[in-house]
Amino acid sequence: MVPSKLVTIVAEPVLEEQLVSELHQLGARGHTVVPSRGAGSRGMRATDPPGDGVRIEVVVSDVVADRLLDHVATRYFPHYAVIAFVSDVQVVRGEKYV
Amino acid sequence: MVPSKLVTIVAEPVLEEQLVSELHQLGARGHTVVPSRGAGSRGMRATDPPGDGVRIEVVVSDVVADRLLDHVATRYFPHYAVIAFVSDVQVVRGEKYV
Amino acid sequence: MVPSKLVTIVAEPVLEEQLVSELHQLGARGHTVVPSRGAGSRGMRATDPPGDGVRIEVVVSDVVADRLLDHVATRYFPHYAVIAFVSDVQVVRGEKYV
Numbered sequence: 001m002v003p004s005k006l007v008t009i010v011a012e013p014v015l016e017e018q019l020v021s022e023l024h025q026l027g028a029r030g031h032t033v034v035p036s037r038g039a040g041s042r043g044m045r046a047t048d049p050p051g052d053g054v055r056i057e058v059v060v061s062d063v064v065a066d067r068l069l070d071h072v073a074t075r076y077f078p079h080y081a082v083i084a085f086v087s088d089v090q091v092v093r094g095e096k097y098v
Numbered sequence: 099m100v101p102s103k104l105v106t107i108v109a110e111p112v113l114e115e116q117l118v119s120e121l122h123q124l125g126a127r128g129h130t131v132v133p134s135r136g137a138g139s140r141g142m143r144a145t146d147p148p149g150d151g152v153r154i155e156v157v158v159s160d161v162v163a164d165r166l167l168d169h170v171a172t173r174y175f176p177h178y179a180v181i182a183f184v185s186d187v188q189v190v191r192g193e194k195y196v
Numbered sequence: 197m198v199p200s201k202l203v204t205i206v207a208e209p210v211l212e213e214q215l216v217s218e219l220h221q222l223g224a225r226g227h228t229v230v231p232s233r234g235a236g237s238r239g240m241r242a243t244d245p246p247g248d249g250v251r252i253e254v255v256v257s258d259v260v261a262d263r264l265l266d267h268v269a270t271r272y273f274p275h276y277a278v279i280a281f282v283s284d285v286q287v288v289r290g291e292k293y294v
Contacts, residue, residue, distance in 0.1 A: 002267075006281065009185075010130050015136065030279065032206050032234040032251060038130040055130060057283055069099075069190045075193040077190075085104065086155055089204075089281040092265045092273075106285075108228050136228040151226060165207075167197075167288045178216065181226065183255055183285040 003064035003097045009056045009072060010036065011082045016054045017062040019072075023056070026071055027064035033034055040081045099188040103163035107154045107170060108134065108181045114152045117170075121154070124169055125162035130155045138179045157189055197286040203263035205252045205268060206232065207278045212250045215268075219252070222267055223260035228253045236277045255287055 011019060011036070020031055030098040036053045065086050087096065111133070118129055133153045158166065162186050167188060174180040204226075207215060209231070218226055232249045256264065261282050272278040 004281070006283065012189040015269075028237040030234065031181050032249065032279075034230050034251060036132045038128065038132045048291045049105040054129065055132060059279065073190050081128075083157065085102070086099075086190075087104065087187045087283055088281045089187055090283075092269050092278045092280040132230050134228045134230045136226065136235055138226040143265070151228065153230060171288050181228075183198075183200070183286040185202065185285045186286075 002093055004059050004089050004091045005062055005086050006089040007058050007060060007065050007068050007080060007084065007086050009084045010038070010040065010053050011056070011076070012080060013052055013054050015076070015080060015082070016056070018074075019056060021070055022071060022075075025056055026062050026067050030058065036067050051066040057091060060097065102157050102187050102189045103160055103184050104187045105156050105163050105166050105182065105184050107135070109174070110137065110152055110178060110180075111152050112163060113174070113178060113180070114154065117154060119154055119175075120157050120169060120173075123168055124165050126154070126156040126158050126166065128156065139182050157187060161183055197233040198289055200255050200285050200287045201258055202285045203254050203256060203261050203264050203280065205278060205280045206234070206236065206249050207252065207272070208276060209248055209250050209263070211276060211278070212252065215252060216273075218267060218271075219254055219264055220262050224256050224264065226254065229244050236279050251263050255285060 016033060023031060034055045036055045050053055069084055069086060072082060072084045121129060126150060132153045134153045136151055167182055167184060170180060171183045212229060219227060223277055230251045232251045265280055265282060267280060268280045
């Protein structure tokens with residue numbers, strides 16, 4: 001088991017391709033995308049109608065997590081209703097893959 | 099980065115609109131809903147066929163998390179196969195939004 | 197609130213039925229499945245096209261979590277692009293269900 005960070009980013013679907021590409025460029029080696037719907041607090045009012053979104057997850061090292069979150073905050077937060085959070089996870093590694 | 103709580107609630111789709119409305123009334127300022135399927139342990143047997151569900155996430159303060167979970171336990175657990183859990187997350191805030 | 201483990205497994209859709217059945221046999225009493233898409237690092241190159249997947253979640257005790265993760269690592273990692281990770285969660289229990 002390897003201590004890692006689970007970074008979750010919720011964004012508009014139009015941003016998915018660009019975001020995923022940037023996450024890989026910045027060090028993520030895999031990602032999972034799940035279509036979602038919802039309403040965010042960032043630049044939205046609670047009374048705004050819910051919209052479609054994508055929930056993107058990556059499991060990365062502490063260093064890469066910081067890099068990804070800095071990138072998202074700097075490049076997306078000023079312009080888009082993106083939400084990003086991180087939590088601690090333990091990742092299972094098979095012996096062949098350690 | 100702001101220490102926060104990620105509250106996850108899995109419920110029947112028919113409850114989504116009401117639950118989301120109540121979560122916002124109780125202090126959530128955003129939410130993410132993902133359609134799911136599965137089988138729960140609450141009031142169900144492992145042999146029951148899996149059913150459709152919704153997986154609702156909100157990122158909130160400790161105080162709001164407690165309020166939401168109390169509400170769900172009190173209002174939904176006696177009558178519905180709802181599952182709710184909470185974990186610690188760090189939420190990224192852009193400078194403009196701190 | 198009961199301290200528990202949230203086990204997340206991301207796998208190819210063809211493995212869903214078998215994996216879910218095995219998770220229940222090994223002690224999980226409920227599960228949530230969400231269709232996903234993505235690219236994994238396990239046996240894949242970052243340039244591989246993203247594929248469909250399933251994101252399977254179970255909330256279980258520490259003991260059952262270890263059992264599930266051992267099983268997945270032993271049985272699936274050598275042959276499939278499966279990712280598995282675990283995090284700490286607090287599960288809400290209604291009084292009737294403690």
